[in-house]
Amino acid sequence: MEINRFLCQINKHIVRTQVKNKKSKKITIVLDRLTSFPWKGLYTKLNPERKFIIRVDDYPRLDHKFDNFKRFHLLTKKYKIDYLLCVTPFEKFYGREIDFLNSEYFDFLLKEHIEFGLHGFTHQRRKDKSELLLMGIQKLRKRVLKILNMFSEYSNFRKVFIPPFNQIDYDTFIELSRHFEIVTGGPESLYLFGAYPPMILNGCAYMPSYYGFYGRSERINEFLKNRTYFNNLMPITLHWAWECKDNYENLNNLLKNFSRKTRTWKNFIETLTDHKHLKRA
Numbered sequence: 001m002e003i004n005r006f007l008c009q010i011n012k013h014i015v016r017t018q019v020k021n022k023k024s025k026k027i028t029i030v031l032d033r034l035t036s037f038p039w040k041g042l043y044t045k046l047n048p049e050r051k052f053i054i055r056v057d058d059y060p061r062l063d064h065k066f067d068n069f070k071r072f073h074l075l076t077k078k079y080k081i082d083y084l085l086c087v088t089p090f091e092k093f094y095g096r097e098i099d100f101l102n103s104e105y106f107d108f109l110l111k112e113h114i115e116f117g118l119h120g121f122t123h124q125r126r127k128d129k130s131e132l133l134l135m136g137i138q139k140l141r142k143r144v145l146k147i148l149n150m151f152s153e154y155s156n157f158r159k160v161f162i163p164p165f166n167q168i169d170y171d172t173f174i175e176l177s178r179h180f181e182i183v184t185g186g187p188e189s190l191y192l193f194g195a196y197p198p199m200i201l202n203g204c205a206y207m208p209s210y211y212g213f214y215g216r217s218e219r220i221n222e223f224l225k226n227r228t229y230f231n232n233l234m235p236i237t238l239h240w241a242w243e244c245k246d247n248y249e250n251l252n253n254l255l256k257n258f259s260r261k262t263r264t265w266k267n268f269i270e271t272l273t274d275h276k277h278l279k280r281a
């Protein structure tokens with residue numbers, strides 16, 4: 001097995017072992033180190049009840065009915081869940097490209113005041129490599145500047161970049177860190193970027209979300225059920241289109257548990273800005 005896939009498997013293994021064995025305190029600690037913000041000072045100002053920050057990937061998905069997303073969003077409203085929607089303005093991976101800014105998808109996002117960040121440009125990939133790693137730094141910079149110019153006038157836009165397929169490497173991160181407050185990661189970043197916990201690098205927050213806190217709500221639910229404590233703030237990643245199959249039943253259970261326990265990304269970014277000087281606890 002390649003070393004990169006191996007790292008992903010380790011993360012999966014840690015999660016599975018912990019789910020099976022509730023008393024595996026050592027493993028819990030490893031996972032906490034890997035998945036939560038480690039700065040003590042960050043928490044003193046936060047309401048300890050609101051320790052989840054949620055990102056929702058893949059908007060729009062043109063291979064899905066728009067109503068599916070609307071139902072997802074209605075559930076988040078019902079349980080008063082804050083989340084960041086990860087937008088791909090020139091999406092070509094799941095469907096044809098549309099004029100996103102003049103589409104009902106964008107109208108809905110504005111009307112509902114949904115916070116949104118940038119989830120790549122087209123979300124395409126070739127031979128397992130995402131657009132981000134294929135385009136080169138110069139092109140990336142040009143595209144980022146153009147899109148920031150486009151989105152910055154909208155008050156619900158957050159300077160958060162969510163690499164498609166969680167594919168990010170060091171050079172890409174450094175370029176993105178010059179333009180965004182937060183760059184996210186996921187299971188795939190473990191092998192492309194490294195096995196890091198959330199941290200601040202080059203004045204930008206790197207915020208990965210690994211297995212246990214990443215994936216279908218059924219799995220996340222199962223994982224959280226067996227956790228006896230939460231050390232710190234947890235970044236959770238959902239994919240709305242992955243939740244339709246069971247008529248949102250598992251999602252409903254998950255959101256119920258998170259009700260009024262989430263934080264807006266605006267608030268989180270403000271808190272981060274206050275603490276960028278902090279060293280690891």
Ligand SMILES: [Zn+2]
Pocket residue numbers: 057058119123164165
């Ligand atoms: Zn995606």
